[in-house]
Amino acid sequence: MLSALKPQPADKILQLIQMYRDDPREAKIDLGVGVYKDPTGLTPVMRAVKAAEAKLWQTETTKTYTGLAGEPAYAAAMAKMILGEDAAADRIAAIATPGGTGAIRQALELIKLASPEATVWLSNPTWPNHPSIIRYLGIPMREYRYFDAETGGVDFDGMMADLAGVKEGDVVLLHGCCHNPTGANPNAVEWAAIADVLEKTGAIPLIDLAYQGFGDGLEEDAAATRLIAARLPEVLIAASCSKNFGIYRERTGVLMALGDPALKPTVQANLNFLNRQNFSFPPDHGARLVTMILTDAELTADWKSELEEVRLNMLTLRQLLADALRAETGSDRFGFIGQHRGMFSRLGITADQVERLRSEHGIYMVGDSRLNIAGLNRNTVPVLARAVAQVIR
Ligand code: PLP
Numbered sequence: 001m002l003s004a005l006k007p008q009p010a011d012k013i014l015q016l017i018q019m020y021r022d023d024p025r026e027a028k029i030d031l032g033v034g035v036y037k038d039p040t041g042l043t044p045v046m047r048a049v050k051a052a053e054a055k056l057w058q059t060e061t062t063k064t065y066t067g068l069a070g071e072p073a074y075a076a077a078m079a080k081m082i083l084g085e086d087a088a089a090d091r092i093a094a095i096a097t098p099g100g101t102g103a104i105r106q107a108l109e110l111i112k113l114a115s116p117e118a119t120v121w122l123s124n125p126t127w128p129n130h131p132s133i134i135r136y137l138g139i140p141m142r143e144y145r146y147f148d149a150e151t152g153g154v155d156f157d158g159m160m161a162d163l164a165g166v167k168e169g170d171v172v173l174l175h176g177c178c179h180n181p182t183g184a185n186p187n188a189v190e191w192a193a194i195a196d197v198l199e200k201t202g203a204i205p206l207i208d209l210a211y212q213g214f215g216d217g218l219e220e221d222a223a224a225t226r227l228i229a230a231r232l233p234e235v236l237i238a239a240s241c242s243k244n245f246g247i248y249r250e251r252t253g254v255l256m257a258l259g260d261p262a263l264k265p266t267v268q269a270n271l272n273f274l275n276r277q278n279f280s281f282p283p284d285h286g287a288r289l290v291t292m293i294l295t296d297a298e299l300t301a302d303w304k305s306e307l308e309e310v311r312l313n314m315l316t317l318r319q320l321l322a323d324a325l326r327a328e329t330g331s332d333r334f335g336f337i338g339q340h341r342g343m344f345s346r347l348g349i350t351a352d353q354v355e356r357l358r359s360e361h362g363i364y365m366v367g368d369s370r371l372n373i374a375g376l377n378r379n380t381v382p383v384l385a386r387a388v389a390q391v392i393r
């Protein structure tokens with residue numbers, strides 16, 4: 001049996017981690033995988049997470065199974081964080097999942113179960129795991145225009161034209177904030193128009209929210225999701241706690257399905273069913289930490305202030321990089337970096353130029369020229385700007 005297996009394509013982002021480790025050069029710079037690093041290059045455990053873990057160690061009396069959906073208190077806390085204090089609980093069915101990836105996977109499985117003919121529409125480009133999982137599940141898939149390589153912004157007219165052609169019942173996958181890989185995001189007026197076109201076509205939005213708090217702020221980054229949740233009758237939200245709580249390896253995510261309250265018991269039963277088919281009970285440790293933080297005023301305040309530090313640090317690096325590139329190239333070609341939000345920006349240089357950054361300068365980024373802003377610091381910003389100016393000359 002095993003001899004029948006064929007090699008599988010590697011994840012290009014994760015491959016970079018190994019290439020970087022194997023590079024013996026002292027002055028190498030890792031701008032690959034989307035993991036936050038502080039100015040000293042570390043990915044620390046957040047203070048509130050440490051405090052919650054200490055408290056949990058003292059108070060936890062059992063590790064018996066949780067429910068198939070995870071702990072209800074976790075889903076409730078996440079619903080408030082994402083949809084706001086007055087989130088209508090009677091519309092929301094939810095399951096805890098292993099990370100945001102697990103939430104996306106379960107969302108797609110739910111779509112397949114409910115609506116096997118539905119096409120899932122993806123932004124071009126998008127996070128490579130989206131098409132990979134969709135293809136694996138055999139779900140029909142199409143792309144909508146998203147990125148304008150000329151301006152480094154959103155190709156809003158292209159996006160709207162393509163979304164207008166979506167069939168009723170098709171699913172449109174949207175990045176709720178901090179688009180990965182481009183860093184380009186619709187503004188508030190554009191999000192309202194996106195909600196209009198979804199409403200008009202009868203499409204179902206699936207919102208991937210992996211970076212709430214990394215863009216314009218915790219509340220601001222949820223604004224598009226809240227708008228769409230308020231406007232559309234049915235919405236799927238796949239959220240991750242990996243980045244904003246810094247608990248990557250704890251695998252903490254949630255899938256919420258919003259719809260008619262009368263349907264909630266059946267929707268919830270289907271979500272529970274999907275968890276049971278795939279892994280029975282979702283991981284609990286990270287979810288419990290998140291619940292403890294979000295339901296304790298002191299821990300919430302400390303977490304918010306550290307998250308804000310993280311966000312502002314990335315914003316400062318963006319500005320420094322945009323300025324350094326302007327100075328080194330004598331042009332405004334990379335001005336969009338200051339406008340982008342989240343961990344990533346797509347530079348818009350060629351694959352050959354990305355390759356030269358790696359071979360000649362020891363600078364690692366994804367082949368489509370996506371860089372992780374958090375991989376930089378005040379010392380490496382000018383090094384990157386000089387290297388980019390050299391390879392595009
Ligand atoms: N969606 C996007 C766009 C991402 O970039 C990520 C990765 O961080 C995720 C979802 C989910 O990540 P995780 O499964 O680690 O929570």
Ligand code: TYF
Nearest residue numbers: 011013014032033034129180
């Ligand atoms: O895009 C990124 O870099 C992050 C981390 O299979 C990641 O989202 C990358 C690849 C992957 C899972 C997570």
